[in-house]
Amino acid sequence: QKEVEQNSGPLSVPEGAIASLNCTYSDRVSQSFFWYRQYSGKSPELIMFIYSNGDKEDGRFTAQLNKASQYVSLLIRDSQPSDSATYRCAAPRRSQGNLIFGKGTKLSVKP
Amino acid sequence: DAMVIQNPRYQVTQFGKPVTLSCSQTLNHNVMYWYQQKSSQAPKLLFHYYDKDFNNEADTPDNFQSRRPNTSFCFLDIRSPGLGDAAMYLCATSPRGLSYNEQFFGPGTRLTVL
Numbered sequence: 310q311k312e313v314e315q316n317s318g319p320l321s322v323p324e325g326a327i328a329s330l331n332c333t334y335s336d337r338v339s340q341s342f343f344w345y346r347q348y349s350g351k352s353p354e355l356i357m358f359i360y361s362n363g364d365k366e367d368g369r370f371t372a373q374l375n376k377a378s379q380y381v382s383l384l385i386r387d388s389q390p391s392d393s394a395t396y397r398c399a400a401p402r403r404s405q406g407n408l409i410f411g412k413g414t415k416l417s418v419k420p
Numbered sequence: 421d422a423m424v425i426q427n428p429r430y431q432v433t434q435f436g437k438p439v440t441l442s443c444s445q446t447l448n449h450n451v452m453y454w455y456q457q458k459s460s461q462a463p464k465l466l467f468h469y470y471d472k473d474f475n476n477e478a479d480t481p482d483n484f485q486s487r488r489p490n491t492s493f494c495f496l497d498i499r500s501p502g503l504g505d506a507a508m509y510l511c512a513t514s515p516r517g518l519s520y521n522e523q524f525f526g527p528g529t530r531l532t533v534l
Contacts, residue, residue, distance in 0.1 A: 343522065343523075350530075352508075352510055397462060413460075
């Protein structure tokens with residue numbers, strides 16, 4: 310199993326819908342997770358991080374961590390066309406601490 | 421505003437001609453990273469500095485070197501760029517060394533090799 314696995318999509322949702330982005334992870338990463346958003350041609354931007362089991366909400370974004378299932382997700386409520394971007398989850402590798410990035414899910418929000 | 425700055429934003433060089441990319445930060449973070457990102461791929465870590473301690477990734481080609489003269493600045497030197505080195509180069513910083521949490525990225529430098 311890869312350290313951080315992510316469905317590369319693309320994921321297309323209508324404006325106003327909930328977009329659900331998912332990652333699974335292996336025992337080779339520490340259980341601190343970061344969600345980065347990257348617009349085409351731009352650099353990654355940190356939008357959420359989660360360390361504890363359960364949900365963490367910030368505005369329209371909710372990060373969910375399930376340590377038993379080794380699963381982390383990002384929900385975007387009331388999706389807007391401006392949310393269209395590639396979203397990557399990332400976690401520190403246990404042996405070194407460097408961030409391991411998922412391949413990214415390309416989200417497209419249709420007006 | 422505290423930030424990570426990269427210069428230049430766009431760099432064009434010729435095959436084999438050395439090039440230096442620059443990163444500076446006003447965040448006073450201990451750790452600075454250099455990533456290479458090619459189209460539609462995840463960022464690939466080249467190396468990082470924890471203060472002055474340099475850490476090279478095992479698969480980073482010798483063609484890539486780095487310098488960190490002080491806390492604020494870090495440079496990426498590509499000694500003999502090849503066509504395969506055309507990419508976006510991202511600098512990132514982190515406030516917490518050992519846990520490498522919360523990396524903050526600069527805007528990137530897009531390198532073109534002719």
